[in-house]
Amino acid sequence: MPRIMAFDYGTKRIGIAVTDPLQIIATGLDTVHPNQIIEYLKKYMQAEPVERFIVGEPKQMDNTPSQSAQHVRGFVNLLKKTFPEIPIEMFDERFTSKMATAAILQSGAKKSQRQDKGLVDTVSATILLQGWMQKF
Structure with a gap:
């Protein structure tokens, strides 16, 4: 079964997570600079099939798009252009960074790990x- 891949897009880093082949467990994969994402994905998908992309949709508390929404739209358009056969779904990403920081803190990570923004993006x-998986 192909994997599902999710992205936490940022202008400096993109956090990436994937499901296992049975699509039961989500696991952090990597953090990649936006300029390197397409090359990274092409290489990854040569080894592992991916059936769907999930992209974090940045929203304000009042449900309106946040300032970074325009950058995310550009990223989604790049994905559509490069991988037209893979469907893309947007999913509300509010609070994921705060939840990630809390999870890293609860894991007993050292201070240097807690300050690693790449780790926060991957988590x-x-x-x-x-x-996204829990909604099904």
Whole structure:
């Protein structure tokens, strides 16, 4: 069974998470600079089939798009252009970074790990993917 891949998009880093082949468990995969994401995905998908992309949708508390929404739309358009055969779904990403920071803190991570923004982005993508999976 192909995997499902989720992205926590940022202009400096993109956190990536994937499901296992049976689509039961979400796992953090990596953090990649936006300029390297397409090359990274092409290489990854040569080894592992991916059936769907889930992209975090940045929203304000009042449900309106946040300032970073335009960057996310550009990323989604790039994914559509590069991988037209893979469906893309948007999923509300509110609070994923705060939840990721709390999860890292609860795990007993050292201070240097807690301050690693790449780790926060990867855990955020994992939380995003878990949330999407739970809606089914």
